[in-house]
Amino acid sequence: MTNDRTPRRIQSVELAFDILEVLRDSGGATVTEVADQIDRSPGTTHTYLATMADRGYVRNRDGEYHVGLFAVPLGEYVRGQSQLYRVGKSEVDELAQETGEASHLVVESHGREIPLYERFGPDAVGETLYEENKGHPRWNLHCSAAGKAILAHTPPERRDEILPNYEFAERTPQTTTDEASLREELEAVRRQGFAQNDEEQITGLRAVGAPIRYEGQIRGAISLSAPTSRLQGQQFASEIPERVVQAANVVEINLQSA
Amino acid sequence: MTNDRTPRRIQSVELAFDILEVLRDSGGATVTEVADQIDRSPGTTHTYLATMADRGYVRNRDGEYHVGLFAVPLGEYVRGQSQLYRVGKSEVDELAQETGEASHLVVESHGREIPLYERFGPDAVGETLYEENKGHPRWNLHCSAAGKAILAHTPPERRDEILPNYEFAERTPQTTTDEASLREELEAVRRQGFAQNDEEQITGLRAVGAPIRYEGQIRGAISLSAPTSRLQGQQFASEIPERVVQAANVVEINLQSA
DNA sequence: AAGATATATTTGACAATGACAAACTTTACA
DNA sequence: TGTAAAGTTTGTCATTGTCAAATATATCTT
Missing domain, CATH: 1.10.10.10 (Winged helix-like DNA-binding domain superfamily/Winged helix DNA-binding domain)
Structure with a gap:
């Protein structure tokens, strides 16, 4: 042998x-x-x-x-088993409907980003952009709003396991490509309570993500993405973040009563 | 060895x-x-x-x-690869929205029923009923409207391969439990152009399914299910069937232009 | 709380089985 | 129609999956 x-x-x-x-x-x-x-x-x-x-x-x-x-059907079964999916689905739907943009419910597994559910509102762009990458759980958490929200609230020991194995692929000119600056960003995410993605994954697309915590543990994140042209100034800095954080809080409350 | x-x-x-x-x-x-x-x-x-x-x-x-x-994400990827899903999704959505009930897009693989997409309208019941069986591709085609629509239009040789291996499990008192009567039913489905499911899978639930054909081949089926109380008389006999067949035809046309 | 029991996990050793190379078949192309 | 390339099957041997038993961990009992 x-x-x-x-x-x-x-x-x-x-x-x-x-x-x-x-x-x-x-x-x-x-x-x-x-x-x-x-x-x-x-x-x-x-x-x-x-x-x-x-x-x-x-x-x-x-x-x-x-x-x-x-x-x-195997994947569909696993999704249906997920408590987070069952209680989070309606919030994603609402967020997409209300803003007209795309909203995602994301979890982490093996240091990768797993999209559990996504909904595209009437004005949403990038459906095909997502389509081509869909099913690609090699996705790292460092270049999406939801991923950063999750990573920021992951226990330090586990984060130290995950990050050193990262490739930090430069998906766009704005992608964070080194561990040190990512760690600083995560610190900011913890302070603010939400994460931003400013064209770090796809040029022209911004996103805002908020962590979903339950019983002191990070369980996933909810995010909203929109073209940069429709996500500017106060919208990107505070209005949408507040709305996404609120959605995440609703999911947290739903988790408690489930 | x-x-x-x-x-x-x-x-x-x-x-x-x-x-x-x-x-x-x-x-x-x-x-x-x-x-x-x-x-x-x-x-x-x-x-x-x-x-x-x-x-x-x-x-x-x-x-x-x-x-x-x-x-x-693996399952999601496979679904996204499916032409039928991409062109059929919107019709399922529309059917569910319009009727308020549940609509499904179904394909066959290895003689089993694979639900590719489903949408529950505002009044739809049975979401949890489906939930518990979801991801169970051992489902036979003989006790659902979509399955019968597919089976009816499957080439005879292949049908002869599939049917003898069937268990014909009696899921409700109304389930067809022998091959001969199923074959008669399938003959009727071919004549009518659509299939019915009268509480054969779940008591209290009726459904109507229509085949989706393309280039002379059966590609799948679209179906609409509702509580028996809301699917009676002409509704069950002709109105809904006509609507479902129309939806299937739209998908067939979409397949051509795709 | 300690002992007892059941369940999960690891390991040594051997027989089963997965891997290669080569034969054979089918498909694509000129 | 001939040739090359790719797909598929098979004989053979070394790798590796399997079991039993040992160890570790968790759960139950009194």
Whole structure:
């Protein structure tokens, strides 16, 4: 045995998820393309793909393999199990309706940002922008308003585990690209009670996020994003933040009565 | 080697998905409970659970293992990839808004019913009823309006593959529980152009479903469900069916221009 | 609070099984 | 129609998933 990690893991299962993530991140790939990515022979790769295709978690659409439809109800099930989703959904809907913009409910898992629910109001832009990145849980928390709101209220020990592993990819010229300045920003987020995202993820898009806390723990964040042209001055500095914080507070109260 | 099936499959990966489905169907389980279900030792089971937990596809919440949050964006990604979802979503929304009831967009995979999108109108009931079954792709197609609409327009050879494997579980006293009568019903569905579900899945709930076809192939179905008390007489016999068929036709047209 | 019991987790050791290479098949292209 | 490329299957061997048992942790009992 070469790679005897401890605690032990099932390597084939890790490989299976590697493959699913390759299929997701590439938007579909051929056997050889996947084989290249995961560094296995085409024969082996084929056996994995066939196994998951049998189960409906992978699908072969004229020669290209994709993540299969069985992933949809599985994800939907997990979302439905989430208390935060159940009590937070209506606030996101309301925020989107009221402002006409896009609102998100976000949680953190394994140091990544998981969008639990999103609603696009009548004037919302960027639906397609989100679409293309959707399902990409490799998203870091440092370049979104909701992510920063979560990170700011994450216990220091855990934050120290998460941040050093970050890539700090420069998604736009405004993205914070070093740990030190992010930590300063997070300090400001804690003082203010909300986080801002000023075109740090997508140029032309600003956002405001507020933390959702319950029993002393950070549980997620709610955010509102809009084009920079519609989110300026006092709007961006205080009016919308106040509204988003209020929405987050309602969710916190809902959590208590649930 | 004992079980040398051909074509070959990765048994550990099959087991991993067995475990995920046990976690889903049980709504969370302990190591020993899972071990019992999958017929492995607790030690082995634990290694699988730990492997998937590392990856975020399984989660340990105070001693009970659950499907993990990474399933959410994965499912969301697959849904977003679906052409049918992208062009069908707005019709489902409209139908739900207009009638006040619940509307669904459904596809078939591996002989199971996959709910791609659902929208509950202001008067809709049964949200929780659906909730508890959500994410359960073991659903058969024989006891829902959308499922019957799909099955009716599935090529005969494929239908002959699917139906013999059915359990025909009697979910309510009205469920069709034998293949012969289902085949007759499907014949009627083809004549009428739409399918009905008269309390066959949930007592007190009726539904109407219409097939979505494109390039001679069945692609899915759209359905509307409402309490029996609000779906009676001409409403159930023709008015709502006409409306649902019209919605399905719009989706068919959208598919062409997409 | 301590002992007892059940459950979860880790580890040594071996047989099962996943991996490769190569054969074979199918598909794409010239 | 021939050739190349990609997909799929299979024989074989070394890797690794599996069990049993040991250890650790949690839960229950008196």
